[in-house]
Amino acid sequence: MLRESKLSLIGLGLICRKPLFIGRAAVRYLQNRFSRGHFLAGVSFATTYDCNFDCTHCYAKNFRNTDKKPLSLEEKKRVIQECLDLGAIAFDFVGGEIGLSDELEDLVSSCRPYMSYVSLTTNGYAMDREKLKKFRSWGIDKINISIDSWFEEEHDHFRNKPGSYKKCFQTLQLCREIGLTPAIIMTVVKNATRSDSFKKMTAFAIKNKIQLVFTPAIPFGKWQEHSELLITAEDAGEIKRLHELHPFLTRDNYINMGKYGCPAFKQVSYITEYGDVLPCAFSHIAFGNVRNETIDSIRRRALTLDYFGKYHQCCLAAEDKDFIAQRLSKNYTTTAYPVEAKEVFQEIAGWPERRSMKRGIKKIFVKCPLCGNNDYKIKVSGQEHEFDNTTDDSFCVAVCKKCGFIYLNPRPDTSELNTIYPENYYCHIDAVKTNSPLGTLKEKLLSEMGFPKRIRQLLKRYPADARLKVIDIGCGNGLALDVFKTIGGGRLSTYGIDFDENAVSITSKKGHNTYQGVFETMMIPQDKFDVAYSSNVIEHVADPSIFMKNASAILKPGGLFLCETPNIDSPEARVLSRTRHWGGYHFPRHWTFFTPAHIAKLGEKFGLEVLGIEYFPVPIFWIWTFHSLIFSMTKNKKIADILFPLMENKSNYIYSFLLKVNFTLWDYLIKIFTGRTALMCVTLRKK
Numbered sequence: 001m002l003r004e005s006k007l008s009l010i011g012l013g014l015i016c017r018k019p020l021f022i023g024r025a026a027v028r029y030l031q032n033r034f035s036r037g038h039f040l041a042g043v044s045f046a047t048t049y050d051c052n053f054d055c056t057h058c059y060a061k062n063f064r065n066t067d068k069k070p071l072s073l074e075e076k077k078r079v080i081q082e083c084l085d086l087g088a089i090a091f092d093f094v095g096g097e098i099g100l101s102d103e104l105e106d107l108v109s110s111c112r113p114y115m116s117y118v119s120l121t122t123n124g125y126a127m128d129r130e131k132l133k134k135f136r137s138w139g140i141d142k143i144n145i146s147i148d149s150w151f152e153e154e155h156d157h158f159r160n161k162p163g164s165y166k167k168c169f170q171t172l173q174l175c176r177e178i179g180l181t182p183a184i185i186m187t188v189v190k191n192a193t194r195s196d197s198f199k200k201m202t203a204f205a206i207k208n209k210i211q212l213v214f215t216p217a218i219p220f221g222k223w224q225e226h227s228e229l230l231i232t233a234e235d236a237g238e239i240k241r242l243h244e245l246h247p248f249l250t251r252d253n254y255i256n257m258g259k260y261g262c263p264a265f266k267q268v269s270y271i272t273e274y275g276d277v278l279p280c281a282f283s284h285i286a287f288g289n290v291r292n293e294t295i296d297s298i299r300r301r302a303l304t305l306d307y308f309g310k311y312h313q314c315c316l317a318a319e320d321k322d323f324i325a326q327r328l329s330k331n332y333t334t335t336a337y338p339v340e341a342k343e344v345f346q347e348i349a350g351w352p353e354r355r356s357m358k359r360g361i362k363k364i365f366v367k368c369p370l371c372g373n374n375d376y377k378i379k380v381s382g383q384e385h386e387f388d389n390t391t392d393d394s395f396c397v398a399v400c401k402k403c404g405f406i407y408l409n410p411r412p413d414t415s416e417l418n419t420i421y422p423e424n425y426y427c428h429i430d431a432v433k434t435n436s437p438l439g440t441l442k443e444k445l446l447s448e449m450g451f452p453k454r455i456r457q458l459l460k461r462y463p464a465d466a467r468l469k470v471i472d473i474g475c476g477n478g479l480a481l482d483v484f485k486t487i488g489g490g491r492l493s494t495y496g497i498d499f500d501e502n503a504v505s506i507t508s509k510k511g512h513n514t515y516q517g518v519f520e521t522m523m524i525p526q527d528k529f530d531v532a533y534s535s536n537v538i539e540h541v542a543d544p545s546i547f548m549k550n551a552s553a554i555l556k557p558g559g560l561f562l563c564e565t566p567n568i569d570s571p572e573a574r575v576l577s578r579t580r581h582w583g584g585y586h587f588p589r590h591w592t593f594f595t596p597a598h599i600a601k602l603g604e605k606f607g608l609e610v611l612g613i614e615y616f617p618v619p620i621f622w623i624w625t626f627h628s629l630i631f632s633m634t635k636n637k638k639i640a641d642i643l644f645p646l647m648e649n650k651s652n653y654i655y656s657f658l659l660k661v662n663f664t665l666w667d668y669l670i671k672i673f674t675g676r677t678a679l680m681c682v683t684l685r686k687k
Helices: 012-017 019-034 060-064 073-085 104-110 129-138 152-159 164-178 196-208 233-245 295-302 321-326 328-332 351-355 414-420 437-449 451-459 479-491 501-509 544-554 571-576 596-605 619-634 637-643 653-674
Strands: 042-046 090-094 117-122 142-146 181-188 211-216 268-271 376-383 394-400 406-408 468-473 492-498 513-516 529-535 555-566 608-616 679-686
Touching: 012 019, 042 073, 073 104, 073 295, 073 376, 073 394, 090 104, 104 129, 104 376, 129 164, 142 164, 152 164, 164 181, 181 196, 196 211, 211 233, 268 295, 321 328, 451 479, 451 529, 451 555, 468 479, 468 544, 479 492, 479 529, 492 501, 501 513, 529 544, 544 555, 544 596, 544 608, 555 596, 571 653, 596 608, 596 679, 619 637, 619 653
Parallel strands: 042 090, 042 268, 090 117, 117 142, 142 181, 181 211, 468 492, 468 529, 492 513, 529 555
Antiparallel strands: 376 394, 394 406, 555 679, 608 679
């Protein structure tokens, strides 16, 4: 018999419909084929364990027997974005019965189906033409239908549902008519490959060119401890032989068993309704939970074990009797299903605590900070890469579907400020200074092109002899107030406010008046100040509307507010912000991301008219961008710190200076050709 090519499985319709997916799949194939690393390709997501069946081989009930809280829709969307950022190209939504989920449309949309392959695994009973048409319109590609015997009586008995066999084949036919790819999933027990049912189902699949996925029996759920049901080496050999002849007869939806071996954690992962991350749908060992850690860190931990860091030619959960007896069997006695990895693999117990000081933090989901709308889509997700003593948590960048405003969701709770802003945070410590010629040159360039230039321009709007009260909102270590004093001399009274005690102490010792606290919640006299200055602060606050309202309130009528903030509408930001590496994200400290239109609208809402918007170089964004990229590629922060140093010190002073000069030139070129950069300085006046 002639062997069929695996390429024949890729239909012309899929190539035309999802060229981005085809390209991403090709990249993933080459990475997993030729690289020593393991790259996530597919994710099975059990978004609900509710079901309308009571099958003989069910293990979903084991997961339902818990007091754990299911993931919210927002949490599920964040997890999907994490998987996309890790390069996942395929998502399979499972259950329970996924057809019962009322969140499915939102979940599929979060997968960006134009660039991913999306499938559902169902018993077929609740499917009809209209529902399948909706699935097709959402971007779903394939429907996996569980059929456990060629014979109707056997299947209905196995599923404990009369009429389910007919519904399965009706659903299969409807899928073909509507344009969805159908696949049959068939559970295989010991010696089943010799049965008439297996042979007839295989012949049917070959004749009709329908993918047939063989799922070996696993000794869990209602089959707990029934090792006599496990397939034999002969069964596995027969399935492999069929697969080599007909690639659409297989044992896995993503990476075929055989040449590569078991893909658990190396290329696929399974996520439960409660956020536990498992190697696959059949190895019920929880290596972590997405509420506490990122999927990336969970996978990296699991891959330190040979069981998952290396390929095995047999299925660990269905064929490796030693693995089942010594490892998976701990589920038989656990009080919290599935068993935690630290109870199974003592060799990695405590590993997360030893590897760093990072920890999970309290996060909250928020409405759009600009318009209050609660409907959003996820743009990208990312995590801390600058400091190693804050948090490992992942955060999503959301786009409001009503007004288009971009913000972090979820974001850290305000109770975590001292965690995400560590003691060595850039703005809260004294700046490095040197009396060398290079240091003098640097100060000169900063004066001519940096924030001192903006401050001079701001003060020129007032008479030279005017006595002014100036406040720096988010003053940090007082550098800007020092410049105000230098330029304005004794005619300026300078005030600073910051939540950080150390920053306020440094600023106070320099001779400035200070307030310590969160600006949005502090009581500061109204109509007191002539000038308010805020350099890259509004994007850090919980409620930018209250921030802008208070900034307006403390100004005298006619007072000026110079507000600097990242511009997510700049050319480089529009490109780089599609990835998690854009420096302007500054995870997890930047919470809102403004366009010129949004910042102007917010100011006008609170009686502040825009006098002008200027754009300036911001080299640190480029350094943060490349630091994030190198850290992501190497998983080595020391290398990223050396190549793109975030903290300036005497040992890297010259190199750091040259980097900033280089990226400043980049920004000037961008401004020359486009008129904008990623830093906007908005001058507003109180009416």
